[in-house]
Every structure is written in structure tokens, then in C-alpha cells.
Amino acid sequence: MTDINSMSGRFSKGNAEILSDFNSSIRIDSRMYAEDIEGSLAHAKMLAKCGIISENDCEEITKGLVSIKEDIETGALEIDMSAEDIHMFIEAELTKRIGEPGKRLHTARSRNDQVATDIRLYLKKRAAGIIEGLFSFGNTLQNIFQQHTETVMPGYTHLQRAQPITFARHLQAYYHMFQRDIKRLENAVEIMDECPLGSGALAGTTYPIDREYTAELLGFSAPTQNTLDGVSDRDFCVEFACALSIIMTHLSRLSEEIILWSSWEFKFIDLDDAYSTGSSIMPQKKNPDVPELVRGKTGRVNGNLIALLTMLKGLPLAYNKDMQEDKEAIFDSFDTVEECINIFVPMLETMTVNKENMRNAAARGFINATDCADYLTKKGMPFRDAYKITGAIVAYCIENNCILEKLSIEKYKEFSEIFEEDVFKAIDLDECVKRRN
Ligand code: ARG
Numbered sequence: 001m002t003d004i005n006s007m008s009g010r011f012s013k014g015n016a017e018i019l020s021d022f023n024s025s026i027r028i029d030s031r032m033y034a035e036d037i038e039g040s041l042a043h044a045k046m047l048a049k050c051g052i053i054s055e056n057d058c059e060e061i062t063k064g065l066v067s068i069k070e071d072i073e074t075g076a077l078e079i080d081m082s083a084e085d086i087h088m089f090i091e092a093e094l095t096k097r098i099g100e101p102g103k104r105l106h107t108a109r110s111r112n113d114q115v116a117t118d119i120r121l122y123l124k125k126r127a128a129g130i131i132e133g134l135f136s137f138g139n140t141l142q143n144i145f146q147q148h149t150e151t152v153m154p155g156y157t158h159l160q161r162a163q164p165i166t167f168a169r170h171l172q173a174y175y176h177m178f179q180r181d182i183k184r185l186e187n188a189v190e191i192m193d194e195c196p197l198g199s200g201a202l203a204g205t206t207y208p209i210d211r212e213y214t215a216e217l218l219g220f221s222a223p224t225q226n227t228l229d230g231v232s233d234r235d236f237c238v239e240f241a242c243a244l245s246i247i248m249t250h251l252s253r254l255s256e257e258i259i260l261w262s263s264w265e266f267k268f269i270d271l272d273d274a275y276s277t278g279s280s281i282m283p284q285k286k287n288p289d290v291p292e293l294v295r296g297k298t299g300r301v302n303g304n305l306i307a308l309l310t311m312l313k314g315l316p317l318a319y320n321k322d323m324q325e326d327k328e329a330i331f332d333s334f335d336t337v338e339e340c341i342n343i344f345v346p347m348l349e350t351m352t353v354n355k356e357n358m359r360n361a362a363a364r365g366f367i368n369a370t371d372c373a374d375y376l377t378k379k380g381m382p383f384r385d386a387y388k389i390t391g392a393i394v395a396y397c398i399e400n401n402c403i404l405e406k407l408s409i410e411k412y413k414e415f416s417e418i419f420e421e422d423v424f425k426a427i428d429l430d431e432c433v434k435r436r437n
Contacts, residue, residue, distance in 0.1 A: 003084055020082070028327045029086045030079045035121035036086050036114070037069045040094075042217035043109055043197060052108060052207050057101035064098040065090070085324075087111050087118070108209050110201035112231040112319040117197050119327065121218065123240055124193070126334045127185050133341040134182050134247070138175055140345050144353075145171040152433055153268065153358035154367050161365030164432045167358060177250040184243040192236035195220035199230030202318035228318040237330045238312070241305040244333040248298040251340055255291030258351075262288050267357045272350035275343075290347050294340045301336050304329040359429070366394050368404055368427040371435070375426040379418045389415050 003020055005011035015023065041062060048058035068090060071077035083089035088111075095102030148167035155165035195215035198205060204227040211223035224230035261268035262276075271288055279285035307329045311322055369390050376386035393415050397403060404427050412419035425431055 004088070020084070023084060023321075024082070025085045025324050025327065026079065026081055026083050026089060028331065029115075029118075030081075030089075031331070032118045032122045032327075033072055033079065033086050033090065034069060035118045035125075036090050037065045038121060039114060039117045039197065039218065040090070040105060041065055042214050044105055045217060046210055046214045047104075047107060047207075049213060050208055050210050052209070053101075053104050057104050060098045060101040061094065061105050064094045064102060067097065068093055085111075085115075087114055108200070108205045108207035109197065110199075110231070112201050113196045113199040116199070116231050116233070117195060117218070119330075120192055120194075120196070120220075120236065123236065123330065123334070124189055126338075127189050127240065130244070130247070130334065130337055130341070131182050131185050133338060133345075134178050134185075137341055137345055138178050138182075140348050141171050141175045141178070144348060145169075145175070148353065148355075151353065151355045151358060152362045152429055154362045154365060161361070161367045163370055163436075164362045164367050164429055165436070166433055167353060167355075174250065174254050178247070181243065181247045181250065184246065185240070188236060188239040188243055191239065193221045194224045194230075195222070196224045196230035196233075198223060199227040202228050202231055232315070232318040232320075232323070234308070234312055234323060234326050237326045238305070238308050241301075241308050241330055241333050244337045245298075245302050245305045247337050248294075248301040248340070251337075251344060252295045252298040254344075255295040258291040259288045259295070262286075266361070268354055268361070270352045270354065271347060272352075275347040275350060290343055294344065297336050297340060301333045304333045362429055363405075364403065366397070366404060368429060368432050369394055371432045372404060372423070372427050375423055376416060376418055381416070381418060 003015045006014045044053065044058050044061040044065075047053040048055050053061075068077060072079065077093070079086070080089055083092070091102070091106060094105065145168040148171070151167040152164055153167050153170065154161040155163050155170070195211070195218055197214045197218075198209050198211035215221070215223045224233070258269065258271070260266055262271055271286070271290070273286075275290055276286045277289045279287060308326060311325050311329075315322055372393065373383065373386040373390040376389065377383045381389075393404065393407070393412070396411075396415075397407065405424065409419065409421055409423070412423060
């Protein structure tokens, strides 16, 4: 395949094979073929509009690029994995197909502003896909929590039963996390919505180009403002990687809970057989592999974020080949998050919720003790005194293997004369939950 050396007059030999392999990014960036073609179509159109290439050349280039895209999509054209990158492959293929005009396409452009444009176009689309996925995730959560506004469960702090809540409220917490994740992605898209084309290699171009026009054709809100920044900015990769890491963090926390809830110790939920796996040796096992894998994959998405930050931190302006490493990391984060969302939705939709077990767990563990203390406080006792007396009642119950609801009013009165029959309503589980809505 054509390497730059063989295209250039500067070199007397082609690349050593080992260098070609090392240098090549096409296995990673071939997925940007459509964006590369989209960018080139706009660039050619602009060149013709500005009189830099002829209308005829532009037409040839356009036809050629459109046919390449079609052929890649139908499988008629196989992307050559020995090419240096997708940009070189498409340009070479274009010239092979249309000859002379193909060689004019790269006028007033560098691969540096070309690749910077392609990644932006590609990641914008991917971000839109994740946003859509998060919306459907949100809908799924909403459908589930609407069915559980009366499902009482223990709320935890320190993984110790703390106060009674509903399962709806618990899931709603995740719903809000994912709503924020959507905003984070939208914000990242807005910040990166500028077109680097025209930055050239680093110092712009001497041709009378129209950057506003190309930016508009490609759906960017404006051209980038500084040419060095245009080609060397990868902030958006970092920002997306960070937003994706936060999504994974949220998914991972939910995964952790699902793993706990599906254990024999909790038995709050059952995952559907279609979304669980067996053990090769222990016949009784039903394992929550899906949330475990999601929790595990969070590590590599976080790793990608650190890889990107580290790759950038020492780079002088403007483009450096180090930056070719951006794609593998950010693509992997997008792929992983998309995959995780896609499997999480049906897994949640098919899981069964064991209301009874949730309620039973809420009925033990004295999670209405705060309500008992509040009861005394509302009758005039200072909260600290009420807190201490309730603690003593709890200690008595633990010693006598009893729960607050089952103590007699006479017993309550031994702790404080303030207690009346209405204490039982005050500590009733459903009442406790309702009071907090
Ligand atoms: N494959 C390269 C990348 O992804 C394209 C840019 C190459 N530019 C250069 N000056 N070598 O970064």
C-alpha cells in the first residue's frame, strides 16, 4: 500500500514493514470512513466555491467519494488494513478511481485538520447515540419505579439498615444520575462543536478558503479560532471520556446493588434466567454476570480517561503523533458504555422484584427508631433525650429478641410516661414511609 514515503519526493525508500505496522492506525480509524468522506465532500465543495479547484474537479471528486462510500458499505470495496490510516486509504482510492482531480482534493488541507475534523464528526454522532440510550434507560427506570411507589424497603447508610424508603425512591436516585449524564454529554458536544478545517498542518493556509462555509456544510456551529489549537485540541476526547467514566460509575454502583440484591442474603430481586448464567460446577448457582461485567468494565473506561490525559499532558503544540492514540481510547469508552447500556435495559425490564422480602427486611433492623424518637420530640421532649431513650428501647428489644412494633404500651411507659397508644401509628412502617414523601 502507498505509504507517505513512496508518495513523497523526499524519501529514497519506502517504510520498513515493521514501521508501517507500528505507524498504521487504520485498524482503529477505519470506522471513521463515513466522516472522512463527509469532511472531504464539504472541503471539495468549498474549494470549488472559492475557485481553488474547478467545478468539474469538484464533481469528479464528489462522484468518486460517493462511490467509495457506497462500495465500502456494500462490501464491494474492502478497506486495506495495510494502509497508514483511513484518510490515506480514501485519498489513494479516490485517485485510483478518478485520477488527476483526486490529487487536488488535499489542496489547502492537512491530515492534521482533517483528522481533527473527522474525530469530532464521529464523536458527535456517538454522543448522540449514548444520549438516546440514556433516555431509554431513564424510561425503563421510570416504568419500574412507577410500579413500586408502595414497595417498602430498608434505606441504607454504611450498608446498615437506616430508614424505610420505597423501592421507587431508590431507583429514582439512579434516574437523576443518568439525567445529569445526559446533560454532561450535551454540554461536551456544545463545547466541541467547532470545525478545525482550514487550520492546515498548524499555521492555516495561504489559499483563499471559506472556513465558515465548510463549518456550516458539516453542521458545526463555527470554525475553530486558532489554527494550532484547532489541530491539537483533544479536550473533547478527554471530556467525553470523563462523561463516559461517570456514566460507568453510575452503572457500576447500580450493578453493585443488583449483585447484592440478587444474593441469597438479600433476595430483593431475581434476574431473569435469560440475563443470568450458571456455574460450570455448582448446580445451584445463578450468577449475575451482567452487572459484574459492567462493574468490571468500569475499570477500563476509567483507564481510557487516564490514558488520554496522560497522552496529552506533555505535548508541545501543535500536532504530535502521540495524538493518534486518542482514538483507540475514546472509541473503546464509547463502545463499552453503549454495550453496557444496551444490556442493562432488558436486564432491568425482565428482573422480578420480591416486594415481600424487601418489606420483611424493612420490618427488622429498627429502621423506624428515628420515627420513635421524633414521636417523643413532637410531644415536647428535647430530641437528644428522645434519641437516648429510643436507643435504650432498641437495646431492650435486641436483648429480648423483639421489635418496636411488638412492645406493649406498658413497656413503652417504663421508658417514658409520654408514650401513648398513638406511638404504634407513629412507628408503623407504611406511615414512616408516607410521612417522608
Ligand atoms: N492517523 C493520524 C492520526 O490519527 C492522522 C494524522 C497524521 N498527521 C501527521 N502529521 N502524521 O493522528
